[in-house]
Amino acid sequence: MKHQHEKTGFWARLASFKFAFQGLLHMLKNELNFRIHLIGAVTAIFLGVVLHIGRAHWLIIILCIGFVLVAEIMNTAIEELVDIISPMMHEKAGRIKDLAAGGVLVAAFTALVAGMLVFIPYIVK
Numbered sequence: 001m002k003h004q005h006e007k008t009g010f011w012a013r014l015a016s017f018k019f020a021f022q023g024l025l026h027m028l029k030n031e032l033n034f035r036i037h038l039i040g041a042v043t044a045i046f047l048g049v050v051l052h053i054g055r056a057h058w059l060i061i062i063l064c065i066g067f068v069l070v071a072e073i074m075n076t077a078i079e080e081l082v083d084i085i086s087p088m089m090h091e092k093a094g095r096i097k098d099l100a101a102g103g104v105l106v107a108a109f110t111a112l113v114a115g116m117l118v119f120i121p122y123i124v125k
Contacts, residue, residue: 023073024073027072027073027076031072031076033072033104034069034072034073034076037068037069037072037108038069040065040068040108040111041065041068041069044061044064044065044115044119045061045065047119048061051119051122051123052122053118053119053122057118060114060118061114061115061118064110064111064114064115065111067107067110067111068104068107068108068111070107071103071104071106071107071108072104072107074100074103075100075101075103075104078096078097078100079097079100082096082097
């Protein structure tokens with residue numbers, strides 16, 4: 001008989017990461033917008049390296065990248081959930097999807113503005 005702590009032990013927790021990686025792999029394979037955001041992330045990292053940005057600026061860039069990628073993942077999760085709950089066209093289902101997409105737009109715009117505030121002074125210098 002297995003004890004409760006054995007089911008939730010270290011190795012079981014470690015194995016659960018497999019599902020998270022499967023989700024990320026799904027995003028890479030199936031979601032064009034996620035890949036576009038990754039291109040933006042790689043571009044920001046490249047600029048940061050080339051322009052030798054400071055530690056605080058790296059923190060801003062990395063947090064913005066994470067913010068946008070998480071927003072895109074959550075948007076996709078919400079869209080897929082709505083498709084299961086409401087397979088037929090429904091006004092509120094469409095609004096939910098629009099709201100989730102709007103969240104990604106806000107995240108991406110915020111990251112763009114933050115990136116400009118970080119990189120423009122280095123470029124002008």
